[in-house]
Amino acid sequence: MTNGVQATEPAGEVRPESIGDVPVRVVNTYSRLWQFETWLRAMVYVELRAKLGDSWADDLKKKPGHQQADASLTHMPTAESSALSYSQLPALLELIETHWDCFETYFPPRDLWHAKLREVKQIRNRVAHFRAGHADDYARILQFLRDLDKSFWRYCTSYNNGQPFLPQRINPVAKRFLPLDPLPFVEFEKKRWAQIGTRNKELPVGMTVHYQQRPWANVTTLKAGQPGLLYDIRLFAQDGRGLDYRRFLDRTRALHPHLVHVLLDSFSSEVRVTIPSVLGTKAIVALIEKCHEAAVNSIVRAAFSDKEAVIALASQWPEYVLGPENPLAFLSPDMPCSFFGV
Template identity: 35%
Template sequence: MTWDPATAFAIEAGDRNGVPARSLALYARWWQLETWLRELVHVELEAKHGEGWLKVVARANGRQAQDAVFAHMESADSRNPLAYLDYSQLLEIIAAEWDLFEPTLIRRSSWEGRQDDLKRIRHRIGHVRKAHSDDLERIEQVLRDLERGAFIAAASYNRRFIPPVGMDPITTGWLAGEHPTARRLLASSHAKDRYEIHFDLEASRRPWATSVQVADPAPGLLWHVEYILGSRVLNVPDLWRNLAGVRGMIVHLVATDPQQVTFTFSGADRAEAVSNAIGVTFDAVIRSSRPETKDGPVDDEWHQQCRDVDFRVVSGGYWDVVDESTVPITLFSAGGRGVSEPPVW
């Protein structure tokens, strides 16, 4: 990892002025744990409830509204209601929706049995108290135990299939080409010939999904809409600004590189609404692109700039990297073997 000068200076200054190195390490590990749980909860809730996932975390709205007053202090998490929950409230959601998390966490009795220790660690971090000598090892053990489930969560997201055509407005509209925007941009080859934009539509299922059918609605199903640009590049912040009308339906905007983005939608939302939202993303991709080829490899700074746009914009992380072929792998780098063989789910 390359630190910017201000970050490096602050860490060095803290070290010189008595900030315990163990406390910095502990905070880093807790950041990994809690941010991963938020990401997982977001994906699974939206896969089950669609736009209704916000109602499940409505208790966060008070803090979120208060934070909005300080617009100059907004960050990518400012619009993420999960970022306003205390850790204990996050656990309450997981417990209430356990069927969604059983495939991707550890055995429930073990999970719940560790929470008292984890809450104490979180409390010490929040109150800037010195760490217990075992705190770091406790969190790292939890991260090691979560490796398998985190792999399943991300690999299932990237286990794509082409859905049968004609079962719903999405496949009818975009694979059969009957949506008005599909007729305008795909059937006429306008997008390909003028803008060199390739369009692809696939689906995936969450590990807890019981239905194998593509229905309307289809909780547990995710739609993945991919755009690959030939001689054009995308400005991701500009693209996000052009999506104001449909952001509430977007699970993720996966920014792979300046010439490839994928939008993820929930099958729990009305298929007709998702189909129309896909049309909005297509026009937004065209408006936000410019004739140019990417210059050199994509670096960490580019990925970070994308992630800084919004919590739903993911780039260079679990959701766009991990699949069944990426083994052996460790997702948390917390010691142990990680995942050496793709697990069965």
């Protein structure tokens, strides 16, 4: 046990099998479809949370059948709780159509996007109904992922491109929590800012309040209430101490429906939370205050690096808790790569 994190493999962990009468090409095709749909759901979740806040899943909640059916199997529970995880692909694509303004920056022109999806849905249908399909189905899926690779890279890296509010007084939330920043930005020349001075180590938990603008957003002001703007909050233990992640997650459980993500680092010393700006200043301040209080009450004597243990803990929580291995937790604009590995 380290900082409230148990280093164990998820129950029921299995290794890949080689089954003679199952075509490898079909299995590979299914794996790539899984990869695409999983990340498509992640994209829809973030962009709709940024646009609609707590109302992001209202349309999906009107069709809760699959989630209720899964929850009824109490002997085999899963961690998933997002309405998107239980939505069929048509419902997901309908959301994208309804909020095309959030996604047109990522995808090809609408007519071309629809044409590509027709092929993907046909291949998906073949795999789902145990047909061997066309010899080129796998190649078509790989090409489809290549076409979208830069878009998903942009989606992910924009999530790790938080910027400080400068000057801090332009935003009431940043101004409110400035005393908790142990090394705040200062203006050393006109319109030139840097972190200068001595870190305030008297703060047991430091905090930075940054923002990220989603690629589709037309943000005209950095005040709370703007669709497409997320507050990006980092809470970090100071002076070599760590955070008991399990305790922090338990203490903030009631806040989770209002947060986009809770992101855990591999050193068990920092928690990052993202919050939709559309919730408004009063609600955002209250959420941050409670997160900070939970972090202060989750301090442990020393940080302990156990990446696998943190990953295991995150896997026990719903989709909004991300471990350090998730690209949304680390992939930044200065890290060029093939997102899908194609």
